[in-house]
Amino acid sequence: MAKPENQDDQEYKARSAALRLLARREHSRLELSLKLRQRKIESAIIEQVLDDYEDEGWLDDDRFADVYARQRMDIGYGPLRILGELQQRGVHRTPQCLKDMTEEDWCRRAVLLREKRFGLVDLEDDWDEKVRQARFLNRRGFSSSQVDSALEARAPEL
Numbered sequence: 363m364a365k366p367e368n369q370d371d372q373e374y375k376a377r378s379a380a381l382r383l384l385a386r387r388e389h390s391r392l393e394l395s396l397k398l399r400q401r402k403i404e405s406a407i408i409e410q411v412l413d414d415y416e417d418e419g420w421l422d423d424d425r426f427a428d429v430y431a432r433q434r435m436d437i438g439y440g441p442l443r444i445l446g447e448l449q450q451r452g453v454h455r456t457p458q459c460l461k462d463m464t465e466e467d468w469c470r471r472a473v474l475l476r477e478k479r480f481g482l483v484d485l486e487d488d489w490d491e492k493v494r495q496a497r498f499l500n501r502r503g504f505s506s507s508q509v510d511s512a513l514e515a516r517a518p519e520l
Contacts, residue, residue, distance in 0.1 A: 372403055372404060372407050373407050373410070373411065375401065375403060376398055376401075376403045376407050376408055376411045377411050379397070379398060379401055379403075380394055380398060380411055380412070380415060380421075381415075381420070383397060384415070384420055384421065388422075388425060388426040388429045388430070389421070389426060390423050390426045390427075390448075390451040390452045390453050391412055391416070391421060391423055391452060392451055392452025392453075393451055393452065394412060394421065395408055395409075395412060398411070423452070423453050423455070424455065424457070426451075426453065427448055427453045427455060427456075427457040428457040428458060428459055430444075430447070430448060430451070430453075430457075431444050431448065431457045431459050431460050432459050434447065435459070435460075435463075435471070438471070438475045438478075438502060439502055439503050440468060440471070440472065440499070440502050440503030440504035440505070440508065441460055441463070441468060441503060441504075441505070442503040442504065442505060443501075443502060443503020444460065444503060445460070446503070465507070465508070468504065468505070468508050469507075469508050469511040469512065471504075472499055472504045472508045472509060472511060472512035473511065473512045473515040475499065475502065475512070476495060476499065476512045476513070476515065477515070477517075479495075479498065480495055480498075481517070482515050482516055482517040483517070484516060485513060492513060495512075495513060496509050496513060499512055499513075
């Protein structure tokens with residue numbers, strides 16, 4: 363017959379699971395809370411553990427947002443998509459690395475992404491291809507002005 367779990371067992375389980383998850387990668391408070399709830403840990407214990415970990419500096423939504431945003435930028439996502447994904451993860455602040463980017467920086471990233479994916483061919487006569495590339499860049503999270511800038515870019519003349 364199994365013994366019932368008491369408060370200490372639940373707290374130990376929550377602390378060890380949270381620490382293992384944080385050792386793998388940064389997590390937002392919401393992500394960690396959801397993962398601990400999946401392990402059938404009581405909400406009060408989860409909140410206490412997460413508060414303690416924030417006090418220790420092991421859990422930090424600002425640090426998570428910065429790391430996450432940089433990773434997403436490096437693989438070619440735009441500001442709209444990155445901010446939306448952060449909000450889904452419970453972070454409702456704009457990380458500093460996104461604030462530091464200018465509109466020209468985002469346009470340059472959109473052009474580089476288009477060049478890598480499709481090349482910089484002239485699209486004036488091919489409406490279907492222009493729409494296809496615009497949709498791709500929109501899905502990646504670039505604004506309409508950034509997409510327009512990328513679609514107007516041409517390969518340098520040799």
